[in-house]
Amino acid sequence: MTSTATDLLLEATGVSKAYGAVVALRSASLAVRPGEVHALMGANGAGKSTLVKILTGAVRPDGGRITLRGRERTAHSPAEARRSGLVSVYQEPALIPDLDIRSNLRLTETPVEPFRHWLAELGLAGLDLAAPARRLPLATLRIVDLARALAIEPDVLMLDEMTAALPANLTERVLEVVGRQRGGKRSVIFISHRMIEIGAVCDRATVLREGETVGVVDVTAGSEDRIVELMLGQAVEDLAAQSGVARRAIAPGATPRLAARGLSHGTKLHDGTFDLHPGEVLGVVALEGQGQDELFDILAGSERPSGGELLVDGSPVAFRHPADAIRAGLVYVAADRAEALLMQRSVRENIALPYTTRLRHWGLIDLGAERRQVDGAVTTLQIDARAGSEVRRLSGGNQQKVTIARWVAGGVRTMLCFDPTRGIDIRTKAQIYVLLRDLAEAGAAVLLYTSELKEVQLVCDRAIVIFGGRVVAEIDAANADEPSLLRAAYNLRSDAPMPEVAAAESVAAETMVTNGTADPAATPRPEADR
Amino acid sequence: SSGGSAAPSGKSFTIGYSNGGGVGNGFREEQVCTAKAQALASGQVSTLTTIHRNTDAAGQLSDIRDLIAKGVDAIVFNPNDPAALNPALEEANKAGIKTVSVDAYVTDPTTYNLYNNQIKYAELGAKWLFDQLGGSGTVYYMRGLAGHPADSDRDIGFKNVLKDYPNIKVVPTADGVFTGWDPATATQLINDFIASGQYDQINGIWSSGMGQQVVDGIKAANKPFVPIVDADLYGFVAQLLDPTGYPGLKGAAVTNTAAVGGAGVALALKLLNGEKVETDPSASQPNTVLLNPVLADNVTDAGKATLKSWQVPGLDPGWPLGLTIQGWTTYTPEQAIACKGPGDK
Amino acid sequence: MSAAAGAVEGARTRPAGAVAAFARRNAWTLGLLAFLVVLLLFTKLIQPRYGPVQVQGLAISVLPLALAAVAQAVVVIGGGIDLSIGSMMAFTSVVSATAMQGQSAEFGVVVVLGVLLLGVALGAVNGSLVVLTRVPDIVVTLAMSFVWAGCALLVRAAPGGGAAEWLKDLVLGSIGSEWIPQAAVVLLVIVGAIWLPVRRSRVGLSIYAIGSNRLAAFRSGVPVGRTRLSAYVVTGLFSAFAGLSLTASTGIGTPVPGPYTLMAVAAVVLGGVSLAGGRGGVLGPIVGVVVLQLIRTDMTFLDVNTNLAVVAQGIILIGVVMVGSLVQMRRARA
Amino acid sequence: MSAAAGAVEGARTRPAGAVAAFARRNAWTLGLLAFLVVLLLFTKLIQPRYGPVQVQGLAISVLPLALAAVAQAVVVIGGGIDLSIGSMMAFTSVVSATAMQGQSAEFGVVVVLGVLLLGVALGAVNGSLVVLTRVPDIVVTLAMSFVWAGCALLVRAAPGGGAAEWLKDLVLGSIGSEWIPQAAVVLLVIVGAIWLPVRRSRVGLSIYAIGSNRLAAFRSGVPVGRTRLSAYVVTGLFSAFAGLSLTASTGIGTPVPGPYTLMAVAAVVLGGVSLAGGRGGVLGPIVGVVVLQLIRTDMTFLDVNTNLAVVAQGIILIGVVMVGSLVQMRRARA
Numbered sequence A: 001m002t003s004t005a006t007d008l009l010l011e012a013t014g015v016s017k018a019y020g021a022v023v024a025l026r027s028a029s030l031a032v033r034p035g036e037v038h039a040l041m042g043a044n045g046a047g048k049s050t051l052v053k054i055l056t057g058a059v060r061p062d063g064g065r066i067t068l069r070g071r072e073r074t075a076h077s078p079a080e081a082r083r084s085g086l087v088s089v090y091q092e093p094a095l096i097p098d099l100d101i102r103s104n105l106r107l108t109e110t111p112v113e114p115f116r117h118w119l120a121e122l123g124l125a126g127l128d129l130a131a132p133a134r135r136l137p138l139a140t141l142r143i144v145d146l147a148r149a150l151a152i153e154p155d156v157l158m159l160d161e162m163t164a165a166l167p168a169n170l171t172e173r174v175l176e177v178v179g180r181q182r183g184g185k186r187s188v189i190f191i192s193h194r195m196i197e198i199g200a201v202c203d204r205a206t207v208l209r210e211g212e213t214v215g216v217v218d219v220t221a222g223s224e225d226r227i228v229e230l231m232l233g234q235a236v237e238d239l240a241a242q243s244g245v246a247r248r249a250i251a252p253g254a255t256p257r258l259a260a261r262g263l264s265h266g267t268k269l270h271d272g273t274f275d276l277h278p279g280e281v282l283g284v285v286a287l288e289g290q291g292q293d294e295l296f297d298i299l300a301g302s303e304r305p306s307g308g309e310l311l312v313d314g315s316p317v318a319f320r321h322p323a324d325a326i327r328a329g330l331v332y333v334a335a336d337r338a339e340a341l342l343m344q345r346s347v348r349e350n351i352a353l354p355y356t357t358r359l360r361h362w363g364l365i366d367l368g369a370e371r372r373q374v375d376g377a378v379t380t381l382q383i384d385a386r387a388g389s390e391v392r393r394l395s396g397g398n399q400q401k402v403t404i405a406r407w408v409a410g411g412v413r414t415m416l417c418f419d420p421t422r423g424i425d426i427r428t429k430a431q432i433y434v435l436l437r438d439l440a441e442a443g444a445a446v447l448l449y450t451s452e453l454k455e456v457q458l459v460c461d462r463a464i465v466i467f468g469g470r471v472v473a474e475i476d477a478a479n480a481d482e483p484s485l486l487r488a489a490y491n492l493r494s495d496a497p498m499p500e501v502a503a504a505e506s507v508a509a510e511t512m513v514t515n516g517t518a519d520p521a522a523t524p525r526p527e528a529d530r
Numbered sequence B: 001s002s003g004g005s006a007a008p009s010g011k012s013f014t015i016g017y018s019n020g021g022g023v024g025n026g027f028r029e030e031q032v033c034t035a036k037a038q039a040l041a042s043g044q045v046s047t048l049t050t051i052h053r054n055t056d057a058a059g060q061l062s063d064i065r066d067l068i069a070k071g072v073d074a075i076v077f078n079p080n081d082p083a084a085l086n087p088a089l090e091e092a093n094k095a096g097i098k099t100v101s102v103d104a105y106v107t108d109p110t111t112y113n114l115y116n117n118q119i120k121y122a123e124l125g126a127k128w129l130f131d132q133l134g135g136s137g138t139v140y141y142m143r144g145l146a147g148h149p150a151d152s153d154r155d156i157g158f159k160n161v162l163k164d165y166p167n168i169k170v171v172p173t174a175d176g177v178f179t180g181w182d183p184a185t186a187t188q189l190i191n192d193f194i195a196s197g198q199y200d201q202i203n204g205i206w207s208s209g210m211g212q213q214v215v216d217g218i219k220a221a222n223k224p225f226v227p228i229v230d231a232d233l234y235g236f237v238a239q240l241l242d243p244t245g246y247p248g249l250k251g252a253a254v255t256n257t258a259a260v261g262g263a264g265v266a267l268a269l270k271l272l273n274g275e276k277v278e279t280d281p282s283a284s285q286p287n288t289v290l291l292n293p294v295l296a297d298n299v300t301d302a303g304k305a306t307l308k309s310w311q312v313p314g315l316d317p318g319w320p321l322g323l324t325i326q327g328w329t330t331y332t333p334e335q336a337i338a339c340k341g342p343g344d345k
Numbered sequence C, D: 001m002s003a004a005a006g007a008v009e010g011a012r013t014r015p016a017g018a019v020a021a022f023a024r025r026n027a028w029t030l031g032l033l034a035f036l037v038v039l040l041l042f043t044k045l046i047q048p049r050y051g052p053v054q055v056q057g058l059a060i061s062v063l064p065l066a067l068a069a070v071a072q073a074v075v076v077i078g079g080g081i082d083l084s085i086g087s088m089m090a091f092t093s094v095v096s097a098t099a100m101q102g103q104s105a106e107f108g109v110v111v112v113l114g115v116l117l118l119g120v121a122l123g124a125v126n127g128s129l130v131v132l133t134r135v136p137d138i139v140v141t142l143a144m145s146f147v148w149a150g151c152a153l154l155v156r157a158a159p160g161g162g163a164a165e166w167l168k169d170l171v172l173g174s175i176g177s178e179w180i181p182q183a184a185v186v187l188l189v190i191v192g193a194i195w196l197p198v199r200r201s202r203v204g205l206s207i208y209a210i211g212s213n214r215l216a217a218f219r220s221g222v223p224v225g226r227t228r229l230s231a232y233v234v235t236g237l238f239s240a241f242a243g244l245s246l247t248a249s250t251g252i253g254t255p256v257p258g259p260y261t262l263m264a265v266a267a268v269v270l271g272g273v274s275l276a277g278g279r280g281g282v283l284g285p286i287v288g289v290v291v292l293q294l295i296r297t298d299m300t301f302l303d304v305n306t307n308l309a310v311v312a313q314g315i316i317l318i319g320v321v322m323v324g325s326l327v328q329m330r331r332a333r334a
């Protein structure tokens, strides 16, 4: 299939952008045909988001040419791009927290009726438009953002990791809606690190590597390997071979490192009960909002449980502060790097901070010892710290590694990882898997919540499943294939069929804030307020 | 208004006192203290409500309205502006409240004014200083608070005398610099002036109440003193009388009594009691009582003796020395220093 | 009243729901109003003669600070802060008093319009500098506070000048009932005539948007720079009104800035406007100013030592804001 | 010097790299120092008699504001702001001047120590209120500025008191060379003796951490409340030093706060400390204060009208900060 410049809806050639010494985009090209869903692929730091921002006028390029329907144009602001038919759903919700949904629509001059239509299509019919955005959960905000973009009827819709923060059921809906755009007038640029989603909805994929377009691939049954190869610039063989690590048998009757007994918190967590042993990686699987956030917050000492008991090495503990948990050896790796890192401080300080707060003594910090610890951790995690004087200058993947390195520096006893590979490229993911296994081999206990179900078999010894605030199942790694985990996550018997629609609606209802009209106790904890 | 304390005349009044600036300024603080002392000593005042804060004319307007709302019998105040307070003063007049402006005049026709003759104050000092310089030289002209009536009157007096001395040059400009009667500003000004080397080119300083800070600044910079004239503040007079601490310091102090506060209360009581008040027809406003200043220097023996006779031990350095005014105030200097009004413990 | 609205809700269909929603959105302002009523009753208790004349005096006293607080509220809602409000007031006040002195009433009208334009210009300069230099608002406006204060002193080194009689009369006395002070009506008319249209327009929505989340606003297509500029322009305009109210109530212009800038920040916070931006309205700050003034009046009635009164005012300010936050937190949790 | 370090990087192995890294991290401070040198040369040019005595005078006059700027820098780095610094200075200054008046030199030492403790206590009160009430820093400290100013007036209604001779002599004259003013040495010794150990300890790291990202710091085990409190305590201590320097340089205590609070904010920004917290050091603000003072001195030399000088200072403040930001942005891009 060849295309002349005139059948292209949107074409970008030789786009470049540098942030200081780091080149975000070297020479990126992208050609989008009318009516196609076009994947934009690339490892972390490849420049996908930057390219999308340039296309929609949120960032000025240093160089390059952008044409829309054959006419050269450069948007200077998202508003201008919107007027010429380019709309993006960015990675961070672009809704104004203090304005209600209706005012947010007014701000973007979005017609209300089409918006309601798309909202219903996406599974959120009946959302209260008078609810302030800050009261809505993140997943709902993403859907609202998408519905708003669709309601503007853009020519090119760009979705930057739209599905990353969505529960499985809403992801389904989004993929369905995106899939329906194929062959129409509208084109979609789709960014995701999940290969399966690419395969499901995309026609072609443009692959970026280190700021350069390295290939365009037609998405077919066997194109997955080709894409990954282009992304990484190397063959993929040994990446998958990381799985199948030797599982360690837990001696019966041994004292668990961590024992949770009936932990509860507010209206979300009712019965958190499990054992975590030294030397094992225990997976935690749950749909969005089943109480896993609360469980991890309690274990990390940021929230106090309203009931239940927590034992470390057999003795009961009550954490009043993360510092208590850290002293008891429980360290927390957050999914959201912005919650974990001091963005304007150096890599060294970020790694040293929890290490030094673990020291009980006052007085001067031993800079020499500290440097050795930090350098060791940087090497262990293969962090590219060239732009290390400020963490915000690192790419997403390297930032994520820093959040782990800071704990590795001081020696790990128990690590609590909350979706640590969210939005991380596949090579970095593999490195993190290896690291977690190595920590377990060395005698650490690892609790790993993951939204990517295949990670359970890759790294975990076994997994627990949380539903409705209770631990409802425990599954051995051997049996933890994706279908079984998904069934357990929906709390279905293993032989029952998946009632997709019913499940989707129940979760969707929960993500909606019925502001003021229903029992306030039923209102889910507003995520944006945290 | 009801009164608890037994008054000799059988009457008991409530008086409001408003000071719209100069918090922390010795002259204004002493003025408030003399008002309290007079209220106590008169035996005719049951409460003296003092509102003493740094504010602008609009703020003082609202303070005076608060005093009217409180229902006092008379309001004594040190005005922030000659005309700005008139609306509230008219309201007071309508409510039958006597009003007395002290330290400066206001243009409201029903208000009585009682203040030091500031034109004369400036004339006395300027004449002494220019004579010290033999009628020729350069003088650093440090003024007070821009726009304050006392400052404007002093400027008139200073310029009256300057006309007769063609060989006196005034720096930095003919209109001088303003200290705002703020010690910190005054210190800053003199330090900058010395640091810039301009101090080395002058022969005398005419200062408006910040003499102590000026002398300290010169001493700190290790510069020789030039003749200086200022008000009769305790700290400055002590410097004039301390040849070992301040070798070579020549200066003169002009009286500028802060007891106008006490005299103002006395005047208000006269009005409330229906007594006749002698006014000065030469003043710019009707209903005005003028108090005349005197000058003493540390150059002549007579002057030194006068300065010594003014000294009141234990006074704050920023306070003027004339604590009482003959014919007006009835308290003792100790009562003024104690700074207690009726009902104060 | 909707000038105080925290969120820009569309009207509901059911009226009962609308009232409840209104109360919820304006809880802070309503709470503060209740506090004000209690304070008024207390004032009447300790000073039985407190009546219409005193209420008129109260209205005149609060006018300049209330306008300054509205000025501050607008820019704070937009995520900025303006430390030059006091200086702009001094500048506009001396310009108006100098230009009006000894002139006819008609010329006074011209001067008032000119001074309002001057306020717009000052705000535009502040806003342009903030937008163009990318220096933080607090720094730019702090620096500009020196500039405008210096300009005020250049116009007139000492207090003086005059005001047209109609301007002085505008804020005196009452209108309709003797309980309705003319100054209060003037305040509400000015605020209503300017802020309500702005509030209801796209610009107002955009000001809330950039204050709430600047990046999200940018991505929603809000012209961020232009909107910040507009917020500063509105602030400049209200500062000019505040300066004119100083001229009207005192009849002169004073070149040295009064304590309005920081008091306006205090009043804005007391009035329920978040310093983080995006939340609050202009009615709350006005009520906050009245509360602050009435507390001072009560201290005069109670013969509190002035120095103690200063201390007490600070403590009360923390206390009210703290109680308010606690109530809001409780409400948010319930 | 490392007091100014924006980041606590370990020294590199290659010394050349270390110097380059140091220069990169402290670019703002070094740029400001360069500007100061240019300004000094300019001063010498327009006033050839400018020499050691003038430099000593410069050091004495910047001392109070420099200490106030350091006090402000610490709390700003920790993500807060303290609008009560000027009032704390007035309070500590009147307490010291009142207690020392007419007393022996030895008693003077006791008073100095007591006043420093008082500063710690004032800072602790500010910090506790900020932490416990959850009211924004700017509001709490604004309210406390009234409280401390009132306390200062309660101690001493008017300027007065005295200072021990040794205290006054401490800041006078030079030490070693006549070009090294004693006041500058005192400043560096105080700052070095307090800030360097804090900076190098866990508390210092934690202050930068909470200023940079409070949630991340909390999750990393930093006791956020206690650290904020510590920042305010350090600020209180430096404010007490600033108050003592007022007493030392004027020989009296003045109860009315000078213009130090907002000038300290200006100096901190000029010194490269981000008002958003987490970035900057204390050396930059000190250089910033010297620059501001020297600009004022130069205007005196040039006989600029005082009112114009006020205007010019504001414009220069914006200009310097703007040029600094532009240079930093360019550097980040290059």
Ligand SMILES: Nc1ncnc2c1ncn2[C@@H]1O[C@H](COP(=O)(O)OP(=O)(O)OP(=O)(O)O)[C@@H](O)[C@H]1O
Residues within 6 Å of the ligand: A019, A020, A022, A023, A024, A025, A042, A043, A044, A045, A046, A047, A048, A049, A050, A051, A392, A393, A394, A395, A396, A397, A423, A425
């Ligand atoms: N503000 C910045 N300052 C310096 N470098 C930056 C900045 N923003 C991005 N970069 C660098 O540009 C490169 C591309 O970043 P970008 O975030 O666009 O990539 P990406 O494909 O979205 O990767 P990721 O999935 O890791 O976020 C990265 O190496 C990053 O370090």
Ligand SMILES: Nc1ncnc2c1ncn2[C@@H]1O[C@H](COP(=O)(O)OP(=O)(O)OP(=O)(O)O)[C@@H](O)[C@H]1O
Residues within 6 Å of the ligand: A044, A045, A047, A048, A049, A050, A059, A091, A161, A392, A393, A395, A396, A397, A423
């Ligand atoms: N207007 C801006 N000014 C300065 N830096 C910006 C601006 N907009 C974005 N950045 C920076 O660019 C960097 C890259 O952002 P981008 O969204 O491409 O990465 P990301 O969020 O890490 O993406 P990914 O989802 O792939 O992890 C971020 O570090 C961000 O701070």
Ligand SMILES: [Mg+2]
Residues within 6 Å of the ligand: A048, A049, A050, A091, A160, A161
């Ligand atoms: Mg991305």
Ligand SMILES: [Mg+2]
Residues within 6 Å of the ligand: A045, A048, A049, A050, A396
């Ligand atoms: Mg990215």
